[in-house]
Amino acid sequence: MKKSLLKLGLPLTAVAAGTLYMSNKLFDIAFKRVKEVPATSEEKQKYADQYYAYVDWFRHIPQETWYLNEHDPKKRLVATFIQHPDHLKKTVVISHGYKGNRETMANYAKMFYDMGYNVLLPDDRAHGDSAGEYISFGWLDRLDYLSWINKLLAVKGEDERILLFGVSMGGATMEMLSGENLPTQVKAIIADCGYSSIKEELIYLLKEQYHLPEYPFEPMVSTINRQRLGYYLGDVSSKTQLAKNRRPILFIHGGKDTYVPVHMAYENYRATKAPKQLWIVKNATHAESFWYNPEAYKQRVTSFLKTYF
Template sequence: MKKKLTLALPLLGAAATALLASEHLFNFAFKRVNYVPETSADKQKYADAYYAYVDWYQAIDKQTWYLHEHDARNRMVAEYIPAETPSDRTVIIGHGYKGNGETMANFAQMYHNLGFNVLLPDDRGHGESAGKYISFGWLDRLDYLQWIQQVIDRSDGAVKILLFGVSMGGATMEMLSGESLPPQVKAIIADCGYSSVEAELVYLLKRQYHLPKYPIEPLVSTISKRRLGYYLNDVTATGQLKKNTRPILFIHGEQDVYVPVGMAYENYAATHAPKQLWIVKNASHAESFWINPQRYQQRVVHFLNTYFDPQQPLA
């Protein structure tokens, strides 16, 4: 009996350590923060350009839109920038992990200059929107269905909608692609989205913390099920993309070490709809725009003129 107890104590200690580590990791990764963390060191060189876009964003006339406006626990908030002249084209932009709509100011300006109305939601657990936890796009996709419907309702149905997102926002649009989308949604652009939340977590566990998948990932997944309603392996962009029927452009940095470029190839392979893939040489995570904004816009315009509204090409 004494020998069995002696053997059991280290096992109990290891289990307790794994549980504590999983709880800590879940809170670090999934719990909302009420600030935008600093960007990675490799992107600090773009700071002046970034804040020039933010200044433009803060100065331009905007409207605040809501989902569940009078329900504080479920209220979602977005900023809407109307086109310079009346337009039937609207882009809905999904932001990255722990960001908000304002962090997409550069893309907002790009699409505004192309004649689009621009809607920039703050996702669950981000910015001005409610939510204790970050859902990595899975629950957000349901909110975006409502944002799409609101765009349609406010446009009397005469609107062409583009879905665009970067990083977590890219994965959100990929997950959204498998839902039943209204005909007003014409195309999707996903920049550096991951293939699944589970695969991304396991990759970062190994790269950043030098930890194996087991037992941490299953424990984090169980916590996710209890608090967010889904296991991590329920949440895949690839599974949703298999159901997608909209033309989609995948963009990914060749040197991305946060969301590995292999995930772009997985997402591309899973897609049966019209598709394009642009791997940007020497770009790290979410850097493809910053390396050459003009080239980025040209590539986007080429895709839009092919699939979004070929009868009225953009300049």
């Protein structure tokens, strides 16, 4: 009997070791910072010329570089601030997507700039020029954005009106930020294709991209995240934060999104008790709503802001 248990124990040990190895690999793939912005998906390659025209605008527009924790290289966060010449005392704070950076939001920056807004574009932890080894998928970033808002008010004055905007992970970041004690100067939020929770998004991607089950991988990745970043994935969600939100919010989501499934937009919408609008762009894929029809996108955003900003 003892020999048979030993024989049985060897493969179980091997399976456990293999599962732990795979979970660590999955964590590194999903959470570890990358040196360069990954190439965009094939369906968005057709927008490349338009995208780089916006990037060119971003690189040449007069701007300032702002910092948080400037003299601590392990905690330093970096942002670009663009002052609108009309000085209308309104600023949009823009949150970028997963493994992106502030430059990848150039199209949205120009859209809001053309609408008369100053623009503040931070690089999140473990992205772009900001410090950090691991991506927090918005949860720790929400507190950084609160610090950016406070810095903005200190620099521009207490009479500045603030709009929060984000796409993909950035959308979820703003949804998570919405449940915090925001300054009264924050007037409205726009969240484009944000996920309902980090855990739900991970489970979805495990199945769709890696053909792996939730168990045992999600609990193990969550435990690794607890060790590295201080929280279990199931302990945080956009929906929980949105339930505490008091700011008007516009949700935007592509109807053909297969990266952050559209049902998450409905979950986030239902979780919100504040004034809210939901716009499903029927034929758009993930983070494509702007590119699919830029003029319609601007009109919808403008209509929301006329009502609530």
